[in-house]
Structure formats: C-alpha cells, structure tokens
Amino acid sequence: MDRIEAMRAFVAVVNEGTFTRAADRLDTSPQLVSKYVSQLEAHLGVRLLNRTTRRTHLTEAGTHYHQRAQQVLADIDDMENQLGNLQTQAQGLLRISAPVSFAIRHMAPLLSEFQKAHPAVGIDLQLNDRKVDILEEGFDIALRIGHLKNSSLIAKRLAPVRLVLCASPDYLKQHGTPQSPEELSHHRYLQYSYMDIGPGHPLQKWLQTQGRKSDGSMISNNGDVLVESAIAGAGVALQPTFIAGDAIKDGKLQVILPEYEPQPMALYAVYAHRQLLASKVRGFIDFVDGFFGKTPYWDQF
Amino acid sequence: MDRIEAMRAFVAVVNEGTFTRAADRLDTSPQLVSKYVSQLEAHLGVRLLNRTTRRTHLTEAGTHYHQRAQQVLADIDDMENQLGNLQTQAQGLLRISAPVSFAIRHMAPLLSEFQKAHPAVGIDLQLNDRKVDILEEGFDIALRIGHLKNSSLIAKRLAPVRLVLCASPDYLKQHGTPQSPEELSHHRYLQYSYMDIGPGHPLQKWLQTQGRKSDGSMISNNGDVLVESAIAGAGVALQPTFIAGDAIKDGKLQVILPEYEPQPMALYAVYAHRQLLASKVRGFIDFVDGFFGKTPYWDQF
DNA sequence: TTTATTATCAACTTTATATTGATAATCAGA
DNA sequence: TCTGATTATCAATATAAAGTTGATAATAAA
Structure with missing residues (x-):
C-alpha cells in the first residue's frame, strides 16, 4: 500500500462526503478508494469512518487523523512543488571548478552572460589547477584541460586547446x-x-x-x-x-x-551524471557548449 | 512504490552515510534501498544523492528534501502513535444513548464504576426512548430494550427484561x-x-x-x-x-x-461494527456485559 | 596489485494492485 | 410497501510492482 495515496483517498472521502465522489476526484474507482481506506484503517488499527451505504461519518480517531493527514499531505505537496521549481527554474548555487589561467583570462564574459540568461543561479567559481574530486568537494561542474582519462564522470568537449x-x-x-x-x-x-x-x-x-x-x-x-x-x-x-x-x-x-605543434588538447566540462541533472547544471553545460565556437577567439591570430 | 518507505530509505541513507548501513538500519537489503532512492528521484525528477561506490553526497535538492522529509516522517510517526495510544489506552469521549426510564434508575452506578476502571474516558449519556440512528447522530453505543430486528448493527444482549x-x-x-x-x-x-x-x-x-x-x-x-x-x-x-x-x-x-408473563425481552447494547472498534467502546461493551448478571438485582423479588 | 567494500544492475519469484462484475444495504419516490 | 437508484464492499482475475538473489563495475585500503 502506498500510504500517501491511502491518506489522500481518506482525506478525499472526508472532504467529498462519499466514496464515489472521492473516487471521481481522484480519478479512480470507488472500490479502490474503499480498499485504500480499509487498508489505512488496518494499518492504523483504528476505524476512521463509520460508513453505511448512504453516508459516511468520521469516528473520533478519524477526526484527529483527518486534520493531521491533511496537513501532512499539504506539506508533501509543497515540498515536491518546491523541488519541481528548483528543477525547472534553474536556480540555486552553481559551484564550478576551473583552471586558474584559463578562468582568469576567459571566464568573466562567459559567466556574466550566463547569469544574464539565468538570473536565479548563483555562481561559486573556484580556481584550481589540481584535479578536484567534484563529488567529494561538492562541485557541480569542473572545467578541465587535457586529454581526459575515462572515468565514471561525464566529460563534454567545449573547445580545442592548441x-x-x-x-x-x-x-x-x-x-x-x-x-x-x-x-x-x-x-x-x-x-x-x-x-x-x-x-x-x-x-x-x-x-x-x-x-x-x-x-x-x-x-x-x-x-x-x-x-x-x-x-x-x-x-x-x-x-x-x-x-x-x-x-x-x-x-x-x-x-x-x-x-x-602537438595534437590539440581540449577544454572539457566534467560533471557527475547525465540523468536527473539539476537544471542549473544542465543550463550551464548547454550554455557553455558552443560559446567558444570551433575556433575560439584566442586562436584567431 | 510506497513513497513513505522511500522517504524513510532516503533519510536513512543520508543519516547513516551509506546505502549498506541504511539497509541494516531498516532491516532490508542495500539493493532495495538503492531502488527506493532511485524511484524517489525518478518521481521527483531530481537527483537527490551523488553517489560513488564509496561515498554519497547530497545534492542541493537533496539537502532541501532531506530536511523537510525528516519533518514529514516525524509528523506521520507522531500522528500514528497518537492514534495508537487512543486505541490502546481507551480514551476519548464515549457517547451513549439509553432508554429514559432504565437509565434514570440503573445507569448511574454502572457508569461511575466504568469510569473508575477507565479514567481517561469521558461519557456523554443521552436519554432517548426513540430509536436513534447511532451513526447519523454520532453515538458510539445505544442501549435498547425490546426484541431487536436484524440490521447491519451489532447487538449484544446484556440482561433479560421481564x-x-x-x-x-x-x-x-x-x-x-x-x-x-x-x-x-x-x-x-x-x-x-x-x-x-x-x-x-x-x-x-x-x-x-x-x-x-x-x-x-x-x-x-x-x-x-x-x-x-x-x-x-x-x-x-x-x-x-x-x-x-x-x-x-x-x-x-x-x-x-x-x-x-410474556416472553422476556432483553436489554441490548447496539453498536456499529465489530472490527477495529475504538477501545473505549470495546471496553464499555466488555464492562457492561455481565454487569447485571443473569438475574439482575431488580428481578430479585 | 590484491582484497574488501560499495552501489547498482539484471533476472527471477513472490506479493500486491487495480480492474471488472456481483451483492447487500439503504434511501427516495410512487 | 414496493421498486428503482445509489452506495459501499466483496470476490475473482489479470496485471504490475515489490523484493530477492547473484553478478558486476568502481573505488578505497592493505
């Protein structure tokens, strides 16, 4: 039993008055609603609703449970919405590690344009030439220069480095x-x-x-x-x-x-995973990809 | 997926640090914990944990979710405990309907002894000679005299009525x-x-x-x-x-x-259901059953 | 390097879920 | 009082999910 769904069913029955209308509202069958409420009662060991075929009445326990369950459900919904927004709106703090020399010379315009496009994203840019452990040190993205060894991380090629x-x-x-x-x-x-x-x-x-x-x-x-x-x-x-x-x-x-001239190396964006990437990260990768072009401005001499 | 169990798994992983220890604490397998967390992430559409084989790290979304999920779980536990106590401790208000003449003469000692045995139970005794609808009017128990017609209610014979x-x-x-x-x-x-x-x-x-x-x-x-x-x-x-x-x-x-002399009628306690009876009701039924004995004191003449 | 630990995957078995149709109880109106 | 409509629940079945086991890849420590 999914207790959250069961709670939702119970609350719907109380608010709508009947199992049938609750089922309509939840887009399911009255049988299922009935089952959910029964299971919830069995789990709690308390009868929540006195039900006849024509009407339902809350028991004392049911009254208490209804109040608090409604609150808990609202909490959960709120929590999930908040996460959803975080996801779709590209917000939060984006922690980036980048090589010192490159960052000093070329990252300022990139970052300021990115922030124009995503105003809700804060940026924490840490300059390091050593190979940081992005998970351990809490980075969302590391920019790296070189020929990358294969690892469990995802590396996206951003620009050639001659x-x-x-x-x-x-x-x-x-x-x-x-x-x-x-x-x-x-x-x-x-x-x-x-x-x-x-x-x-x-x-x-x-x-x-x-x-x-x-x-x-x-x-x-x-x-x-x-x-x-x-x-x-x-x-x-x-x-x-x-x-x-x-x-x-x-x-x-x-x-x-x-x-x-040696084979060109490349500038890579390295991050931890492809799926369920926070949109601030996704957004940055997409933004920086193609920003420098196939022949970056610094190679035009 | 039981979202509550999934939340519990996620919170356990965060608090314990690894999937394996979380699984120990929840008395389940690491595989299952892993599945739960993955499902939770899929449901939310956000990555909550950055995990390597050796360590786990919260994402920004995970940090938010962890805090609030812990609160929600505590709420649910508290809610269920409260109901459990309500159930096992026999407390709350017991609403009884009883026939006027009988109640006036014979219920005072019964009720006062019952309350001695169950101090946490409050009593609301309503005297009615009409046949009340115990569900509709919110009674836990109705005492009735007569030959009862069969109905969906449970009737327990308490004493003969000559x-x-x-x-x-x-x-x-x-x-x-x-x-x-x-x-x-x-x-x-x-x-x-x-x-x-x-x-x-x-x-x-x-x-x-x-x-x-x-x-x-x-x-x-x-x-x-x-x-x-x-x-x-x-x-x-x-x-x-x-x-x-x-x-x-x-x-x-x-x-x-x-x-x-006509066939004796009986005094009945009538209530709505047998299963998951609130213990205040169960307690009253058990208490009053046998209280008057096979030959009640009023028949000893 | 080797060994141990860890998270996850994949395949399978078991269990639960959701659906459908049927039934008993109740109410409204004739 | 009876009939038809509404309602909650039961029962049976098909479907989906959960949980289990063994295997694998990655990492850390010896």
Missing part, C-alpha cells in the same frame, strides 16, 4: 630560430609543471631532458608566469594559445616550429 | 384479582405507548382493545409515570421489572397472572 612553442622576437634574434626539433636542444625551456603531450611526439624528448637540467632552468605551475617570462626573452615556452594568443597577436611572441 | 402485569393491592381488593386473561377485560389498562409483546400472546388481544378505548384510559410514553399510577391504584400496568421491581419488593404492587 599548444604552441613560442619565444620573443628579441630572444630568437639572439639565439636563432630553430628550424627542427633537434635545434631546440640549445634553447632554454620555460617548463610548465604538469605538461604532458604524450609519448612519441618529436618534442617529447626535448621536454624531458630540459626538465631535468638544473642550470638556471625555470619551472612553474602557472602558465601566465611562463608566458610573461617568454615575452621578457627568458626562453622558449610550450603553452596553450588561450594564454599566449594575445602576445602572439601583438607580436610580442613568435610561434616556432608550427609544423611540430 | 414484563409483568401488576396493580396495587388496594386496586385489586376493590376490583378483584384476575385469574385468567379474560377477566382482564374489566380492568383499566395503563398503557405504554410503544408496548409490543408480539402477536399470538394471550394478553395481546386485551392490550389492543384497551388501547382503543377513550373512556378515562391512560397512555404514556414513560413507564415510571405508569408505574406510579398503578401504585396509586389507577389500574393494571404491563411494565418491565426494572421499573416495577422496587414497588413489587416493597409490596406496593402485586404481580397478577404471573403464568401469562
């Missing part, structure tokens, strides 16, 4: 512009801590050997710093275009060995 | 003591309005003919009055011993034609 080797024109004038990967060995590498372009790539060997040097080399876990260093002529950086794009466009950096 | 023909010794001295029904025709009958001893009885004919006379006859719907009149020597009365008993014992009235 990596380019680049250095300042001044630096290249001084040290020469490499024409092949081998010539790179004479250059200083501005290394990003978590860089991984995959094994087998022509540049891979250079990246690894440079990383091991300790003579005046530079490592950072922040791409902006490395790009700024490259602009200042400190060496060669392998960085995504969403960081280096502006400097390239302005002529402050020059792309080298473009024919050896 | 009818005796009687008159005052003075009256009999003046008019003679009848030795056969035929001799009654010379006597004045103090008639009770609703008297019916059934067809075929030797006295039946006399009762009917006397009732039609209009010369100084006496009719009342109250037996006390008729008995008082008989004591005063106004005529012969056919009245129950619970009214006339005292006067007979005191010698103020004399029984005549005892060998023609």
Whole structure:
C-alpha cells in the first residue's frame, strides 16, 4: 500500500462526503478508494469512518487523523512543488571548478552572460589547477584541460586547446630560430609543471631532458608566469594559445616550429551524471557548449 | 512504490552515510534501498544523492528534501502513535444513548464504576426512548430494550427484561384479582405507548382493545409515570421489572397472572461494527456485559 | 596489485494492485 | 410497501510492482 495515496483517498472521502465522489476526484474507482481506506484503517488499527451505504461519518480517531493527514499531505505537496521549481527554474548555487589561467583570462564574459540568461543561479567559481574530486568537494561542474582519462564522470568537449612553442622576437634574434626539433636542444625551456603531450611526439624528448637540467632552468605551475617570462626573452615556452594568443597577436611572441605543434588538447566540462541533472547544471553545460565556437577567439591570430 | 518507505530509505541513507548501513538500519537489503532512492528521484525528477561506490553526497535538492522529509516522517510517526495510544489506552469521549426510564434508575452506578476502571474516558449519556440512528447522530453505543430486528448493527444482549402485569393491592381488593386473561377485560389498562409483546400472546388481544378505548384510559410514553399510577391504584400496568421491581419488593404492587408473563425481552447494547472498534467502546461493551448478571438485582423479588 | 567494500544492475519469484462484475444495504419516490 | 437508484464492499482475475538473489563495475585500503 502506498500510504500517501491511502491518506489522500481518506482525506478525499472526508472532504467529498462519499466514496464515489472521492473516487471521481481522484480519478479512480470507488472500490479502490474503499480498499485504500480499509487498508489505512488496518494499518492504523483504528476505524476512521463509520460508513453505511448512504453516508459516511468520521469516528473520533478519524477526526484527529483527518486534520493531521491533511496537513501532512499539504506539506508533501509543497515540498515536491518546491523541488519541481528548483528543477525547472534553474536556480540555486552553481559551484564550478576551473583552471586558474584559463578562468582568469576567459571566464568573466562567459559567466556574466550566463547569469544574464539565468538570473536565479548563483555562481561559486573556484580556481584550481589540481584535479578536484567534484563529488567529494561538492562541485557541480569542473572545467578541465587535457586529454581526459575515462572515468565514471561525464566529460563534454567545449573547445580545442592548441599548444604552441613560442619565444620573443628579441630572444630568437639572439639565439636563432630553430628550424627542427633537434635545434631546440640549445634553447632554454620555460617548463610548465604538469605538461604532458604524450609519448612519441618529436618534442617529447626535448621536454624531458630540459626538465631535468638544473642550470638556471625555470619551472612553474602557472602558465601566465611562463608566458610573461617568454615575452621578457627568458626562453622558449610550450603553452596553450588561450594564454599566449594575445602576445602572439601583438607580436610580442613568435610561434616556432608550427609544423611540430602537438595534437590539440581540449577544454572539457566534467560533471557527475547525465540523468536527473539539476537544471542549473544542465543550463550551464548547454550554455557553455558552443560559446567558444570551433575556433575560439584566442586562436584567431 | 510506497513513497513513505522511500522517504524513510532516503533519510536513512543520508543519516547513516551509506546505502549498506541504511539497509541494516531498516532491516532490508542495500539493493532495495538503492531502488527506493532511485524511484524517489525518478518521481521527483531530481537527483537527490551523488553517489560513488564509496561515498554519497547530497545534492542541493537533496539537502532541501532531506530536511523537510525528516519533518514529514516525524509528523506521520507522531500522528500514528497518537492514534495508537487512543486505541490502546481507551480514551476519548464515549457517547451513549439509553432508554429514559432504565437509565434514570440503573445507569448511574454502572457508569461511575466504568469510569473508575477507565479514567481517561469521558461519557456523554443521552436519554432517548426513540430509536436513534447511532451513526447519523454520532453515538458510539445505544442501549435498547425490546426484541431487536436484524440490521447491519451489532447487538449484544446484556440482561433479560421481564414484563409483568401488576396493580396495587388496594386496586385489586376493590376490583378483584384476575385469574385468567379474560377477566382482564374489566380492568383499566395503563398503557405504554410503544408496548409490543408480539402477536399470538394471550394478553395481546386485551392490550389492543384497551388501547382503543377513550373512556378515562391512560397512555404514556414513560413507564415510571405508569408505574406510579398503578401504585396509586389507577389500574393494571404491563411494565418491565426494572421499573416495577422496587414497588413489587416493597409490596406496593402485586404481580397478577404471573403464568401469562410474556416472553422476556432483553436489554441490548447496539453498536456499529465489530472490527477495529475504538477501545473505549470495546471496553464499555466488555464492562457492561455481565454487569447485571443473569438475574439482575431488580428481578430479585 | 590484491582484497574488501560499495552501489547498482539484471533476472527471477513472490506479493500486491487495480480492474471488472456481483451483492447487500439503504434511501427516495410512487 | 414496493421498486428503482445509489452506495459501499466483496470476490475473482489479470496485471504490475515489490523484493530477492547473484553478478558486476568502481573505488578505497592493505
């Protein structure tokens, strides 16, 4: 027995006066209403209604139960409506984790446009370059850059992320512009801590050997710093275009060995499940999907 | 799906932290708990829990739902407990309808002893000689005297009700003591309005003919009055011993034609149903049953 | 890596549900 | 008083759901 339905049946009988009219109102048969009320009485161990074939009368217990049951049913309905609204109206707080450098440069317009479209959604944007556990830390969505390993999470590809080797024109004038990967060995590498372009790539060997040097080399876990260093002529950086794009466009950096550009990575939105997704999450995914286009503005140089 | 059980499962999972422990607490299988929560989510159209194999985390919707669901469940439990107590503890107001003359003479000690045994039960005693509709008028029990027609009501026999023909010794001295029904025709009958001893009885004919006379006859719907009149020597009365008993014992009235005494009627407790009887009603029925014994005290003359 | 724990799935058995038709009780009006 | 209409409930059956068991994938800890 679904006790909630049974309670609804009982309350309907009391309010409508007869089993038949209650059945009409609940879109069911009088037999079923009768059964429901009987089961409810059996469950409670109390007679709620004195019924003849022509009329029904509440017992003392029934009077008490009716009052409170009505309240409980109203509570449940209210609760479910509230959840329904939460669901359809896209409201609540959307917690997003995003990579530091990307977020600083490119997320402000995205978020402000999203909030224009969904005014009831609050946003909590946390910048992290480590791989957060979105469930454990309570994130709705994490934006990630890289080649994703398969996991139980859903990943939606949002934009390509090109990596380019680049250095300042001044630096290249001084040290020469490499024409092949081998010539790179004479250059200083501005290394990003978590860089991984995959094994087998022509540049891979250079990246690894440079990383091991300790003579005046530079490592950072922040791409902006490395790009700024490259602009200042400190060496060669392998960085995504969403960081280096502006400097390239302005002529402050020059792309080298473009024919050896690694396979592009991608920006992903990662979230926990596909079904019964809160609409604030659904809405954000849909919104950000296609926002940057196939060739994002930062790649237009 | 029983939504209440599903809510209980969800709340247990949240409070216990895992599906398995929740299942332990609810004495069921983790599979079932999982199913319940899934169904609840499907019903609500919202994901309530983000779950991995190792841990569960509430969603925003889940947090809201958990709070309110806990409240609703507590409400329901409280409501049912209250009804349970009402049921087991015999409390509430017991509404009784009883015949006027009987109640006046014999119910006070019964009721006061009953209330000693069940202090939480209040009594509303309404005196009526008409046949009340106990459901329509909201009575729990009606005491009735007579031969009951079968109906949908339950009738429990409580005591025999003997009818005796009687008159005052003075009256009999003046008019003679009848030795056969035929001799009654010379006597004045103090008639009770609703008297019916059934067809075929030797006295039946006399009762009917006397009732039609209009010369100084006496009719009342109250037996006390008729008995008082008989004591005063106004005529012969056919009245129950619970009214006339005292006067007979005191010698103020004399029984005549005892060998023609009608088949005894009975005092009945009439109530609406056998199952799920409120315990105040059950308690009263049990209490009054046997209270008067096989030969009630008013018949001991 | 291996082992243990956990949530969920899938298939099945058992139980409950809802539907239909029938019945007894009651009321209204003739 | 009788007939027809209304009403609650019963009984039987077809359908759907619940609950059970064993298996699987994912994760955490050893």
